[in-house]
Amino acid sequence: MPELINNGDIQTDHWVYLEKSDEPEKQTVPDGKVLIPLSTWLAQSDRLTGRIGADFGIWFDSDEEPETLGEAVRQFAVVGVNFPKFADGRGYSIARLLRERYGFTGDLRAIGDVLLDQLFYMKRCGFSSFALRPDRSAETALTGLATFQEVYQSATDQPAPLFRRRA
Amino acid sequence: MYKYDSYDHQIIKDRVNQFKDQTRRYFAGELSEEEFLPLRLQNGLYVQRLAPMLRIAIPYGMLNAAQLRRLARISRDYDKGYAHFTTRQNLQLNWPSIKDAPQILAELAEVEMHAVQTSGNCIRNVTSDQFAGVTPEEMVDPRPYCEIVRQWSTFHPEFAFLPRKFKIAVNACPDSDRAAIHVHDIGLQIVKNADGDLGFKVLVGGGLGRTPMIGAVIREFLPEQDLLTYLEAILRVYNRYGRRDNKYKARIKILVKALSAEGFAEKVEAEWEHLKDTPNRLTQKEIDRVKQHFVPPDYEDITDSSMLQNQLAENTYFSNWYSRNVAPHKRQGYSIVTLTLKKLGVPPGDASARQLDQLADLTEEFSFGEARVTHEQNIVLADVPQDKLFELWQRIKPMGFATPVLGTLNDIICCPGGDYCSLANAKSIPVAEAIQAKFDDLDYVYDIGELDLNISGCMNACGHHHVGNIGVLGVDKKGEEWYQVSLGGDSGQKASIGKILGPSFARNEMPEVIEKLLTVYVEQRHEDELFLDTYRRIGLKPFKERVYAGTH
Numbered sequence: 001m002p003e004l005i006n007n008g009d010i011q012t013d014h015w016v017y018l019e020k021s022d023e024p025e026k027q028t029v030p031d032g033k034v035l036i037p038l039s040t041w042l043a044q045s046d047r048l049t050g051r052i053g054a055d056f057g058i059w060f061d062s063d064e065e066p067e068t069l070g071e072a073v074r075q076f077a078v079v080g081v082n083f084p085k086f087a088d089g090r091g092y093s094i095a096r097l098l099r100e101r102y103g104f105t106g107d108l109r110a111i112g113d114v115l116l117d118q119l120f121y122m123k124r125c126g127f128s129s130f131a132l133r134p135d136r137s138a139e140t141a142l143t144g145l146a147t148f149q150e151v152y153q154s155a156t157d158q159p160a161p162l163f164r165r166r167a
Numbered sequence: 168m169y170k171y172d173s174y175d176h177q178i179i180k181d182r183v184n185q186f187k188d189q190t191r192r193y194f195a196g197e198l199s200e201e202e203f204l205p206l207r208l209q210n211g212l213y214v215q216r217l218a219p220m221l222r223i224a225i226p227y228g229m230l231n232a233a234q235l236r237r238l239a240r241i242s243r244d245y246d247k248g249y250a251h252f253t254t255r256q257n258l259q260l261n262w263p264s265i266k267d268a269p270q271i272l273a274e275l276a277e278v279e280m281h282a283v284q285t286s287g288n289c290i291r292n293v294t295s296d297q298f299a300g301v302t303p304e305e306m307v308d309p310r311p312y313c314e315i316v317r318q319w320s321t322f323h324p325e326f327a328f329l330p331r332k333f334k335i336a337v338n339a340c341p342d343s344d345r346a347a348i349h350v351h352d353i354g355l356q357i358v359k360n361a362d363g364d365l366g367f368k369v370l371v372g373g374g375l376g377r378t379p380m381i382g383a384v385i386r387e388f389l390p391e392q393d394l395l396t397y398l399e400a401i402l403r404v405y406n407r408y409g410r411r412d413n414k415y416k417a418r419i420k421i422l423v424k425a426l427s428a429e430g431f432a433e434k435v436e437a438e439w440e441h442l443k444d445t446p447n448r449l450t451q452k453e454i455d456r457v458k459q460h461f462v463p464p465d466y467e468d469i470t471d472s473s474m475l476q477n478q479l480a481e482n483t484y485f486s487n488w489y490s491r492n493v494a495p496h497k498r499q500g501y502s503i504v505t506l507t508l509k510k511l512g513v514p515p516g517d518a519s520a521r522q523l524d525q526l527a528d529l530t531e532e533f534s535f536g537e538a539r540v541t542h543e544q545n546i547v548l549a550d551v552p553q554d555k556l557f558e559l560w561q562r563i564k565p566m567g568f569a570t571p572v573l574g575t576l577n578d579i580i581c582c583p584g585g586d587y588c589s590l591a592n593a594k595s596i597p598v599a600e601a602i603q604a605k606f607d608d609l610d611y612v613y614d615i616g617e618l619d620l621n622i623s624g625c626m627n628a629c630g631h632h633h634v635g636n637i638g639v640l641g642v643d644k645k646g647e648e649w650y651q652v653s654l655g656g657d658s659g660q661k662a663s664i665g666k667i668l669g670p671s672f673a674r675n676e677m678p679e680v681i682e683k684l685l686t687v688y689v690e691q692r693h694e695d696e697l698f699l700d701t702y703r704r705i706g707l708k709p710f711k712e713r714v715y716a717g718t719h
């Protein structure tokens with residue numbers, strides 16, 4: 001089973017991450033824990049509003065814009081941001097915008113090509129859970145969350161930059 | 168110069184341990200080649216034609232004696248006993264092994280050095296004027312702002328996977344620009360507004376490479392406290408909208424061009440509206456704290472310059488060197504001295520371990536224990552008392568640091584090229600050497616005067632050929648090495664990109680081509696005109712006609 005790091009715990013990942021569809025208005029959304037593509041949500045939101053809750057959420061792809069939903073993102077309990085390749089860094093900006101500009105306080109999940117060596121930066125940008133690539137050990141990955149004891153910049157996890165905290 | 172406190176030490180130490188673990192996992196097969204690549208790049212380690220190379224950051228060019236000695240030791244212990252100063256105020260080791268890299272980084276950390284973000288698609292080492300803090304030309308010392316930017320960009324969590332590499336340069340001189348801010352992704356010019364407040368003129372989208380461009384001003388005045396929030400806005404717009412589908416179109420200059428400078432500026436301003444009043448806004452306290460690290464050393468009062476005047480009058484060799492390699496200082500009785508790493512027979516920018524040790528000694532004896540590296544690949548001693556100049560000159564002559572060619576035809580900027588670099592189309596060092604050998608008559612070189620001759624081995628333009636008054640670019644023609652010449656480039660305040668002269672040349676033709684170009688200049692120049700001035704007045708045509716005369 002794939003694993004999920006959630007707030008520092010390792011869990012079995014029971015979520016379904018629904019792929020994007022060419023016909024989002026016709027895509028079937030399965031029961032159970034599911035994150036659906038933003039496009040599917042936009043096409044079917046009338047029908048799916050009832051699903052909103054702890055077991056349902058949407059995900060943004062790296063070329064999609066948080067501005068599309070704005071503060072409406074707050075209605076979800078879980079929101080995913082996809083990293084199609086680990087070298088595609090747009091998801092970091094998307095995450096910060098969701099958290100810092102649009103006030104999303106639910107579970108923000110990194111999905112896709114998520115690797116140990118990105119976790120620290122992801123956490124700093126507001127991610128709270130990480131759907132690891134299935135071929136990676138979550139145990140090892142956990143260490144990635146604690147790489148640095150101190151940081152220079154302000155980010156989602158620490159709004160005060162070091163220069164405002166320096167003793 | 169900036170001194171680490173416990174926070175800075177901790178951050179670099181954590182980085183060393185992180186990389187040690189990454190290297191271990193790579194050798195244990197837990198990290199694929201592809202995954203390890205960006206990790207090692209962000210630690211300055213990249214693999215070239217012959218071996219891995221390690222690029223060590225020299226933040227805005229500052230080095231002290233302890234660091235020079237440590238670099239000497241590292242190049243002896245882990246390399247072949249020499250190191251290469253690059254055109255971006257970095258130092259490269261050409262033959263370390265990947266296995267040793269974590270240990271090298273640990274030894275660098277002990278002297279407050281690192282290789283953080285010297286490679287990879289992230290914010291690179293910030294660069295500045297090698298005369299910062301000592302030149303009378305500057306408005307203020309730019310180094311505190313460089314250090315503030317260095318800290319902000321170090322391990323910035325949002326901008327570690329940008330579309331492409333990202334370079335920032337800072338200049339504080341109104342009338343000169345040794346930092347080449349017009350050809351950086353972001354160029355910051357320190358200015359004062361009408362009220363006398365300090366701030367920055369912000370340029371974006373300059374760059375060399377295959378689409379050379381001069382940066383566009385997107386803001387005439389940015390108050391100093393807003394520096395980081397504004398940089399963050401620029402980087403965020405770039406991170407989100409810069410092209411990722413084509414590596415050759417991924418630099419910010421392409422985005423700026425696509426949106427137009429005004430369109431790009433609008434996006435940045437809109438983003439900045441959200442960011443400008445966050446805790447990331449700089450405090451006066453922080454600016455003052457960092458400035459404390461750059462206070463002037465304990466200068467002595469030196470008012471009597473008669474000794475120097477006598478020495479200059481008595482010794483023409485000394486006065487030649489003085490007029491080319493010594494620059495005026497803010498403080499009376501002191502001088503800025505540039506030591507040249509451009510000796511015939513040695514690749515430009517190369518320094519042996521022994522030379523690094525010698526440099527360390529020289530900094531202690533003559534310049535308060537500090538030195539700077541320049542993007543022209545030379546070394547600067549910034550605070551030399553004038554009554555010690557003669558002694559210094561005598562000391563450095565046998566070391567090969569006193570070639571009095573600074574700023575001339577023989578002060579060639581040259582990338583490592585085909586001898587070392589796997590991306591090269593052609594060798595660059597032999598071209599530089601052939602030109603230096605041809606023009607070994609110093610009187611002629613002085614008569615030609617100030618001239619930037621820059622050589623790159625390929626389109627990546629590490630030798631900054633586009634901004635050379637004469638630029639030379641290695642090109643590949645059916646598997647053979649050829650050289651394309653351009654004229655009229657300039658990296659100063661009136662920055663311009665050179666124009667291609669015409670069809671390219673074989674390597675053995677190059678010295679003669681340069682000679683013809685210079686002859687046109689000598690024939691046509693007005694009094695007091697530098698090569699660039701004459702070129703700007705008469706244009707490309709006369710040069711072209713001379714060089715290609717008799718060919719078809």
Ligand code: SF4
Nearest residue numbers: 582588591624625629
């Ligand atoms: S310009 Fe080309 S050949 Fe020269 S160092 Fe850069 S990449 Fe290598």
